[in-house]
Amino acid sequence: xxxxxxxxxxxxxxxxxxxxxxxxxxxxxxxxxxxxxxxxxxxxxxxxxxxxxxxxxxxxxxxxxxxxxxxxxxxxxxxxxxxxxxxxxxxxxxxxxxxxxxxxxxxxxxxxxxxxxxxxxxxxxxxxxxxxxxxxxxxxxxxxxxxxxxxxxxxxxxxxxxxxxxxxxxxxxxxxxxxxxxxxxxxxxxxxxxxxxxxxxxxxxxxxxxxxxxxxxxxxxxxxxxxxxxxxxxxxxxxxxxxxxxxxxxxxxxxxxxxxxxxxxxxxxxxxxxxxxxxxxxxxxxxxxxxxxxxxxxxxxxxxxxxxxxxxxxxxxxxxxxxxxxxxxxxxxxxxxxxxxxxxxxxxxxxxxxxxxxxxxxxxxxxxxxxxxxxxxxxxxxxxxxxxxxxxxxxxxxxxxxxxxxxxxxxxxxxxxxxxxxxxxxxxxxxxxxxxxxxxxxxxxxxxxxxxxxxxxxxxxxxxxxxxxxxxxxxxxxxxxxxxxxxxxxxxxxxxxxxxxxxxxxxxxxxxxxxxxxxxxxxxxxxxxxxxxxxxxxxxxxxxxxxxxxxxxxxxxxxxxxxxxxxxxxxxxxxxxxxxxxxxxxxxxxxxxxxxxxxxxxxxxxxxxxxxxxxxxxxxxxxxxxxxxxxxxxxxxxxxxxxxxxxxxxxxxxxxxxxxxxxxxxxxxxx
RNA sequence: GCCACUGUGGCUUAGUUGGUAGAGCAUCUGAUUCGUAAUCAGAAGGUCGGGAGUUCGAAUCUCCCCAGUGGCUCCA
Numbered sequence: 001x002x003x004x005x006x007x008x009x010x011x012x013x014x015x016x017x018x019x020x021x022x023x024x025x026x027x028x029x030x031x032x033x034x035x036x037x038x039x040x041x042x043x044x045x046x047x048x049x050x051x052x053x054x055x056x057x058x059x060x061x062x063x064x065x066x067x068x069x070x071x072x073x074x075x076x077x078x079x080x081x082x083x084x085x086x087x088x089x090x091x092x093x094x095x096x097x098x099x100x101x102x103x104x105x106x107x108x109x110x111x112x113x114x115x116x117x118x119x120x121x122x123x124x125x126x127x128x129x130x131x132x133x134x135x136x137x138x139x140x141x142x143x144x145x146x147x148x149x150x151x152x153x154x155x156x157x158x159x160x161x162x163x164x165x166x167x168x169x170x171x172x173x174x175x176x177x178x179x180x181x182x183x184x185x186x187x188x189x190x191x192x193x194x195x196x197x198x199x200x201x202x203x204x205x206x207x208x209x210x211x212x213x214x215x216x217x218x219x220x221x222x223x224x225x226x227x228x229x230x231x232x233x234x235x236x237x238x239x240x241x242x243x244x245x246x247x248x249x250x251x252x253x254x255x256x257x258x259x260x261x262x263x264x265x266x267x268x269x270x271x272x273x274x275x276x277x278x279x280x281x282x283x284x285x286x287x288x289x290x291x292x293x294x295x296x297x298x299x300x301x302x303x304x305x306x307x308x309x310x311x312x313x314x315x316x317x318x319x320x321x322x323x324x325x326x327x328x329x330x331x332x333x334x335x336x337x338x339x340x341x342x343x344x345x346x347x348x349x350x351x352x353x354x355x356x357x358x359x360x361x362x363x364x365x366x367x368x369x370x371x372x373x374x375x376x377x378x379x380x381x382x383x384x385x386x387x388x389x390x391x392x393x394x395x396x397x398x399x400x401x402x403x404x405x406x407x408x409x410x411x412x413x414x415x416x417x418x419x420x421x422x423x424x425x426x427x428x429x430x431x432x433x434x435x436x437x438x439x440x441x442x443x444x445x446x447x448x449x450x451x452x453x454x455x456x457x458x459x460x461x462x463x464x465x466x467x468x469x470x471x472x473x474x475x476x477x478x479x480x481x482x483x484x485x486x487x488x489x490x491x492x493x494x495x496x497x498x499x500x501x502x503x504x505x506x507x508x509x510x511x512x513x514x515x516x517x518x519x520x521x522x523x524x525x526x527x528x529x530x531x532x533x534x535x536x537x538x539x540x541x542x543x544x545x546x547x548x549x550x551x552x553x554x555x556x557x558x559x560x561x562x563x564x565x566x567x568x569x570x571x572x573x574x575x576x577x578x579x580x581x582x583x584x585x586x587x588x589x590x591x592x593x594x595x596x597x598x599x600x601x602x603x604x605x606x607x608x609x610x611x612x613x614x615x616x617x618x619x620x621x622x623x624x625x626x627x628x629x630x631x632x633x634x635x636x637x638x639x640x641x642x643x644x645x646x647x648x649x650x651x652x653x654x655x656x657x658x659x660x661x662x663x664x665x666x667x668x669x670x671x
Numbered sequence: 672g673c674c675a676c677u678g679u680g681g682c683u684u685a686g687u688u689g690g691u692a693g694a695g696c697a698u699c700u701g702a703u704u705c706g707u708a709a710u711c712a713g714a715a716g717g718u719c720g721g722g723a724g725u726u727c728g729a730a731u732c733u734c735c736c737c738a739g740u741g742g743c744u745c746c747a
Contacts, residue, residue, distance in 0.1 A: 068679060111676065127744060196741055197676085200674085210743080211743090241739095241740095245682080252738095258738070313747075362724060387746070389738095390674095411693055416720060572704080572705070572706050572707095574704050602703090603705065608708045609697095609708095612709065618707080632707085640707070
């Protein structure tokens with residue numbers, strides 16, 4: 001007999017060899033809704049047999065662990081279905097992921113249209129309710145089972161020590177190399193939906209085979225699946241690429257170039273407001289504004305180390321006119337040109353891929369003393385990077401962007417405090433915008449690597465500074481070894497977009513490298529020259545990416561202070577034009593952004609039209625308003641308030657803007 | 672950069688097996704002056720992402736290029 005402790009603390013006695021399923025059924029009844037079990041905290045199949053005293057807890061299908069198992073099992077089902085439909089395909093790997101699961105196959109490419117067919121097959125297989133069976137095999141028979149699948153053999157080679165066995169999971173005739181656990185039978189996997197097909201490299205290696213990757217969703221119930229699909233639909237409506245067009249915020253033009261954002265008037269307002277907002281805080285924190293050119297000589301980047309090392313991710317250099325002509329006359333090829341530039345035989349200019357070297361030069365333009373430090377130089381600096389064409393996306397991954405950049409030149413003793421200051425700035429901004437859904441990543445050295453510059457004890461101090469700063473935020477943060485830049489540790493702020501992709505926004509990086517390369521110094525209190533440390537920081541990251549994320553965050557419904565047009569005036573009929581003009585003038589006088597519609601459409605039509613642009617308020621003006629010198633407001637959700645005194649309205653609106661209230665609040669919600 | 676898919680007037684989109692493009696919104700012109708999600712009528716606007724090819728004939732087939740989408744890889 002063995003003693004089994006249940007989650008509620010009861011201890012039951014069973015004969016040794018009883019399965020988890022039997023224990024859980026005994027404890028919770030037949031309809032226990034569990035997919036697998038935790039035995040002493042470790043996950044096992046329901047069929048796992050218990051042979052010693054232990055604790056057992058069921059894993060429900062709607063728990064986090066349960067969903068994970070469901071997804072992983074659905075991946076197996078997908079592979080089974082694909083194998084039935086495409087006998088030549090070779091399954092490789094198929095894990096559960098955050099939003100579902102995928103499986104990679106070595107096979108002929110398929111199209112989205114084929115997914116329906118595969119999905120149907122999956123449902124059919126689910127319905128046949130195969131038992132999912134765990135089988136332990138020694139290595140020889142494992143190899144035998146997968147002798148026709150070099151991918152599985154490679155996994156066996158990699159993961160298993162010689163002589164070690166492992167397990168396969170069987171459902172019907174089909175089986176896969178896997179550690180489990182899995183659902184007890186395939187009927188649990190009825191509610192699946194294949195979402196997309198794409199490709200991936202075997203083992204994530206660009207130089208290896210490209211595989212067909214199929215993505216899918218699975219949920220424990222029909223309703224849950226429906227809800228998930230609905231949520232995805234809703235999320236897509238907030239996509240900044242769609243809203244950017246609807247709200248006329250930015251434009252990308254094929255003829256201008258890939259990944260190059262043009263901020264249209266309405267979008268430019270948002271950007272300007274954000275820049276003003278942050279500039280205000282920068283001044284308070286002792287930053288000094290600078291401006292630097294968009295290009296710099298190649299030598300500058302040779303010194304900084306960015307050229308030619310990062311040549312592939314930069315726009316090609318600009319070469320002086322005469323030289324270009326001479327080279328052209330001599331029939332110099334691009335490759336030769338590139339080589340000449342690499343060796344320094346000829347010079348040219350580069351579009352700046354970052355602002356640091358220019359700021360470094362400002363630092364170096366004067367003799368600095370410890371009394372000058374920290375020196376904080378800030379600039380909305382536009383940089384250009386040659387991102388791979390396949391990576392470019394909307395506003396979040398572009399080839400030209402403006403960083404809300406700053407570089408702090410500090411003594412080693414000041415690092416900690418200054419990093420903290422940078423972090424605070426990020427937090428002020430995120431708080432004001434109500435962006436709470438972000439994670440913080442502290443990038444540290446890989447202890448085994450030697451690629452890092454700077455003195456190890458200095459690194460430790462800087463890493464501690466980053467850790468402490470991150471901890472002070474009171475949000476989730478994680479340390480990631482090996483994520484540091486080669487020149488110093490960093491703190492990144494990461495948010496997800498509507499389709500679940502992560503984007504790095506704000507960043508704070510400690511840098512020991514550039515001060516070294518540019519031989520920066522300051523005179524210390526001891527009269528000796530010392531090397532300053534640089535801190536790079538950009539709270540938004542880039543204006544483009546940040547705005548893209550912000551559009552999705554607000555679903556296009558910006559707070560009053562940010563929204564491109566704050567009031568849209570709508571007249572009822574022609575006779576209200578004069579009063580409307582008066583109201584418009586009064587608003588504009590106070591710096592409020594107004595758009596007027598005194599055209600001859602019907603009121604309903606005008607409201608419909610203007611709604612699309614999501615102003616904070618629509619100001620409706622008719623007979624009543626004209627007589628009483630009042631306004632009537634319509635909020636974004638359709639709520640209305642009638643006959644507000646004009647002066648009072650303007651006053652209230654202005655304070656709503658000045659205080660950067662999170663959402664328009666002058667129209668009380670209707671009951 | 673790699674794989675797959677997509678690309679029709681400003682926007683959304685119809686276009687069966689190849690026979691030189693239909694619509695709605697927006698725009699413009701008239702009429703209408705109307706209280707909160709589309710007033711009526713008319714006009715103008717596309718050669719179908721670009722180029723080459725197959726064909727008597729291509730938006731529809733083939734190839735190359737460009738761009739977008741979903742991934743992969745990358746991201747100082």
